[in-house]
Amino acid sequence: MNIFTRFGEFFLMLKGMFSKPENWRMYWKELMHQCVELGIGSLGIVSIVAVFIGAVSTLQTSYQFLSPIIPRSVIAIIVRDTVILEFAPTITCVVLAGVVGSKISSELGNMRVSEQIDALEIMGINTKAYLILPKIIAALITIPMLVVLAMGLGIWGGRFIGEVTGILPHEIFDRGLVEAFVPYNVKFALIKAYTFAFIITAIPAYYGYNVKGGALEIGRASTTAVVTSCIIILLADYVLAAILL
Amino acid sequence: MISITNIAKGFSDKPVIEGVSAEFETGKCNLIIGASGSGKTVLMKCLVGLITPDAGEIIYDGENFSLMNAEAKKIMRRKIGMLFQGSALFDSKTVEQNIMFPLDMFSHDTRAEKQKRVDKVLDRVNLNGAHKKFPAEISGGMKKRVGIARSIVLNPQYLFCDEPNSGLDPQTSLVIDKLIREITTEYNITTVINTHDMNSVMEIGDRILYMYQGKKEWEGNSKEIIFSKNEKLNNFIFASDFLKDAKDMRMLEVSGKIDGNRNMDQLLNG
Numbered sequence: 259m260n261i262f263t264r265f266g267e268f269f270l271m272l273k274g275m276f277s278k279p280e281n282w283r284m285y286w287k288e289l290m291h292q293c294v295e296l297g298i299g300s301l302g303i304v305s306i307v308a309v310f311i312g313a314v315s316t317l318q319t320s321y322q323f324l325s326p327i328i329p330r331s332v333i334a335i336i337v338r339d340t341v342i343l344e345f346a347p348t349i350t351c352v353v354l355a356g357v358v359g360s361k362i363s364s365e366l367g368n369m370r371v372s373e374q375i376d377a378l379e380i381m382g383i384n385t386k387a388y389l390i391l392p393k394i395i396a397a398l399i400t401i402p403m404l405v406v407l408a409m410g411l412g413i414w415g416g417r418f419i420g421e422v423t424g425i426l427p428h429e430i431f432d433r434g435l436v437e438a439f440v441p442y443n444v445k446f447a448l449i450k451a452y453t454f455a456f457i458i459t460a461i462p463a464y465y466g467y468n469v470k471g472g473a474l475e476i477g478r479a480s481t482t483a484v485v486t487s488c489i490i491i492l493l494a495d496y497v498l499a500a501i502l503l
Numbered sequence: 504m505i506s507i508t509n510i511a512k513g514f515s516d517k518p519v520i521e522g523v524s525a526e527f528e529t530g531k532c533n534l535i536i537g538a539s540g541s542g543k544t545v546l547m548k549c550l551v552g553l554i555t556p557d558a559g560e561i562i563y564d565g566e567n568f569s570l571m572n573a574e575a576k577k578i579m580r581r582k583i584g585m586l587f588q589g590s591a592l593f594d595s596k597t598v599e600q601n602i603m604f605p606l607d608m609f610s611h612d613t614r615a616e617k618q619k620r621v622d623k624v625l626d627r628v629n630l631n632g633a634h635k636k637f638p639a640e641i642s643g644g645m646k647k648r649v650g651i652a653r654s655i656v657l658n659p660q661y662l663f664c665d666e667p668n669s670g671l672d673p674q675t676s677l678v679i680d681k682l683i684r685e686i687t688t689e690y691n692i693t694t695v696i697n698t699h700d701m702n703s704v705m706e707i708g709d710r711i712l713y714m715y716q717g718k719k720e721w722e723g724n725s726k727e728i729i730f731s732k733n734e735k736l737n738n739f740i741f742a743s744d745f746l747k748d749a750k751d752m753r754m755l756e757v758s759g760k761i762d763g764n765r766n767m768d769q770l771l772n773g
Contacts, residue, residue, distance in 0.1 A: 280577075281608050373591040374555055380663075381605050382580035 334434025
């Protein structure tokens with residue numbers, strides 16, 4: 259299957275998601291379920307990754323800026339901006355592409371192979387709307403929140419490790435945090451978060467929904483979905499940075 | 504009644520079913536039989552709209568399913584129940600939630616009314632007490648019965664069963680067959696069954712359509728099948744020597760040449 263066919267199928271899948279729900283209450287319930295699955299379910303991994311990224315940033319930045327002519331508050335500025343601009347949205351979403359992407363892909367793939375999707379179709383339910391759309395909307399709601407959380411925890415991790423190791427006392431770190439702060443950076447990070455949220459749900463959903471075969475193909479679809487999502491996240495990261503910064 | 508005319512479907516230029524026409528009667532068990540790869544499942548998927556046929560017409564009680572748009576097909580499908588080969592139960596839901604799902608989606612009944620309906624269909628398929636079990640916790644036969652319960656919970660007019668006895672022991676198969684037969688008569692629905700199981704053919708085959716390499720090869724009922732001279736059909740139905748002997752005995756018994764009570768002795772002693 260060539261890339262154009264895949265694109266065509268992908269856009270047809272997206273188009274097919276938009277129809278009047280058979281029952282609003284059931285769709286709402288599914289949306290809330292997905293918010294819990296994708297959002298609350300990813301809290302742990304996002305928090306751990308964010309704290310460590312912040313901590314490592316502080317250590318590495320201080321290592322590179324070990325000079326008496328550079329004020330130490332610059333470390334905090336660099337940690338803050340790298341965490342907000344790159345680490346929180348991109349690294350978090352690459353990790354989520356693995357966690358959430360493989361889950362979505364294998365869940366839908368299993369439903370396809372075990373004929374559960376056919377069973378829903380037979381009931382007269384638009385399976386694209388019922389199974390895929392709530393996942394995408396849930397990701398658009400929860401992933402930007404997770405990214406904001408990752409920003410906070412990343413900066414806190416950097417501040418904490420600076421204090422604990424004695425590299426950077428928290429008074430200096432706090433001073434650096436408010437220096438030359440550009441609020442647009444947060445807006446840019448959120449634009450990235452929304453874009454990546456769509457990528458890490460829509461692409462795995464496409465691969466999972468269109469699985470043909472058995473267990474082997476489900477595994478293969480999950481791997482392809484995660485790899486493709488990661489590559490497209492990095493590509494989108496570059497494009498957004500080139501356009502918006 | 505469901506009537507199909509000249510249904511054809513192919514994949515990658517390879518025809519899978521060609522020019523199949525048939526009528527499936529209301530209140531009867533209509534069986535589609537045939538060897539693996541003969542096109543039974545594709546035909547059934549065409550009937551329910553999971554696959555769009557390349558040619559032909561499907562008419563549900565005067566309504567042309569083939570000409571309906573997607574929205575009309577969705578509404579039509581609410582009159583259809585289907586039991587899948589692997590039961591297709593939702594893994595993350597309990598037995599009760601599986602059956603409740605179509606009601607939650609489409610019914611405007613109160614919670615109590617829905618619960619009453621679920622209890623009724625579970626009772627109908629003899630699964631009282633299995634409400635809170637998950638599909639992974641029940642046997643294959645129970646899964647099939649939950650599948651049947653889910654497919655009849657919205658009172659469908661048409662019931663499709665794709666190999667309802669696959670993977671089941673002969674005794675459980677008979678229970679499932681009996682259940683399908685009773686439900687078909689009780690609710691006066693048009694039931695179409697894909698099967699390999701010769702017990703089903705003989706027990707519940709009111710109308711039988713035999714498919715061979717994508718084409719309709721023979722059509723009749725469970726009595727006529729015994730006397731059929733169709734070589735392909737006979738080779739399929741009476742594949743083993745034991746079944747060939749059983750067929751001969753049955754023919755002799757029906758024609759009054761031997762005593763039916765002695766059949767087993769004759770079969771065993773040659």
